[in-house]
C-alpha cells in the first residue's frame with residue numbers, strides 16, 4: 001500500500017480532508033500530534049514542516065529545538081470518525097523526526113528502529129515479523145466523562161453476550177480497524193472480567209509498531225463513543241489478570257521463515273535457537289523497555305498467566321518464551337512478558353538486537369522447561385538455569401544500565417533519557433504511602 005504524493009493530493013480532494021495530522025512517538029511511547037490545515041500539504045509532502053522539539057518531554061533542550069517532520073507516505077490514512085460539522089475529514093501521516101541539519105534525530109524511536117532494521121539487513125535477514133496481542137480493560141465513564149474503576153462486564157475467556165457487554169464496542173473496534181486497513185484475525189473476551197483482546201495479522205517491525213500506536217488510538221476512540229474508557233494499563237485491578245501484549249516474532253530471509261527447519265529439533269532452525277539464546281540472555285535487561293512502568297511489575301507476579309522467570313518452552317504456556325505449535329511460515333517465538341505500556345518502537349529494537357546478538361555469538365538457550373515452573377523450588381530452578389525477571393522498575397533500570405548491547409539498541413541519547421526519567425518515576429512512586437501499608441501496618445505498630 002505505497003502512496004505517491006499525487007495519490008495523497010487526489011485523496012485529500014476526493015474525501016474532503018481539511019486537516020493533516022502528523023504523528024510521531026516520544027521515548028515513552030506516547031503519540032504526539034502536529035495538526036495543520038490542508039493548505040500546508042505541500043510543505044508537509046516536501047519534508048519542510050517544522051515543530052518545536054523542546055516542548056516534547058525527553059526530546060531536546062531549548063537551544064536545539066527546531067525539528068523537521070518527514071512523513072512516511074505509506075502511513076497515510078483518513079480517520080473514518082473525525083468529521084467536523086461540514087463533513088471535513090482529518091487524515092494522518094506517521095512521521096520521522098529530523099534535526100535542522102536534516103539528520104535522523106537520535107531521540108526519535110521510529111528512526112532508531114529503522115537504524116536497527118538496517119543492522120538486521122546487513123546480517124542477512126529481510127524481515128523481522130511481529131504479531132502482537134494487546135489486551136485492554138473496558139471501564140465505565142462517569143457523568144463527567146472521567147474513567148471509573150467499574151468494569152463494564154463480568155464475562156470471562158471467550159464468553160458470549162449478554163455476559164460479554166463489551167461485544168458491541170469490540171465489534172465496532174474491529175470494523176473501524178478494517179476500514180483503516182488492518183487484517184483482524186480474532187477478537188475475544190479475555191480471562192478477566194471487562195478484559196478484551198484483538199489480534200491482527202503480523203507485519204514487518206516498522207509497520208507492526210505503527211499498527212500498535214494506531215490500534216490504541218482506535219480502541220480508545222471507539223470505547224469513548226460507547227461511554228467506556230479503554231485502559232492498557234498492565235494491572236489496573238489487583239487479584240485478576242493484567243493486560244499483556246504478547247509479542248510473536250520471526251525472522252525472514254529470501255528463502256522464507258529463518259526460524260523453520262524441517263530437520264531441526266522441534267523443527268526449529270539453528271537461527272531460531274541462537275535468537276532465543278540472545279533473547280533469554282538479555283531478557284532481564286530489556287525488561288525496563290518491555291515493562292516500563294511501576295505498575296508493570298504488579299502484572300509480573302505468579303498466578304495470573306504472566307511470566308516471572310526467564311525460561312522457555314516448546315509446549316506449555318507459562319514460561320516467558322513459548323514456541324507456538326504452528327510451523328512452516330508461521331514458525332515463531334512468543335515473548336509473553338511484554339505489556340502494552342511498552343513503546344513498541346523501542347521494544348522491537350531491543351528484542352531484535354538481543355536476538356541478533358544471540359545469532360552472532362551463537363548463544364545456546366537453556367533447556368526447555370516443560371513442567372510448571374511455579375511448582376519448582378529455587379534450587380530446582382537454579383539447576384535448570386532459570387533466572388528471575390526483575391521485580392521492580394528500579395531493578396529493571398539497573399539491569400538495563402549494565403547491558404551495553406540493549407543500551408545500544410535504543411541508542412545512547414534515548415537510553416540516557418529513558419533511564420533518568422524512569423529512576424525519577426520510581427522515586428516519585430516510592431515516596432507515596434499505599435493503602436496496603438495502612439491496612440497491614442497501621443494497627444500493628
Ligand code: ADP
Nearest residue numbers: 129131132199200201202248249250329330332
Ligand atoms: P495465542 O495463541 O497466543 O492467543 P494469537 O492467535 O492470539 O495467539 O496471536 C498470534 C499472533 O501471531 C497473530 O498476531 C499472528 O498474526 C502472529 N503470527 C503468525 N505467524 C507469525 C510469524 N511467522 N511471525 C510473527 N508473528 C506471527
Ligand code: MG
Nearest residue numbers: 133197199246
Ligand atoms: Mg491471543
Ligand code: MG
Nearest residue numbers: 133135190197
Ligand atoms: Mg491474551
Ligand code: MG
Nearest residue numbers: 133186197199
Ligand atoms: Mg487469540
Ligand code: MG
Nearest residue numbers: 133246334336
Ligand atoms: Mg499469546
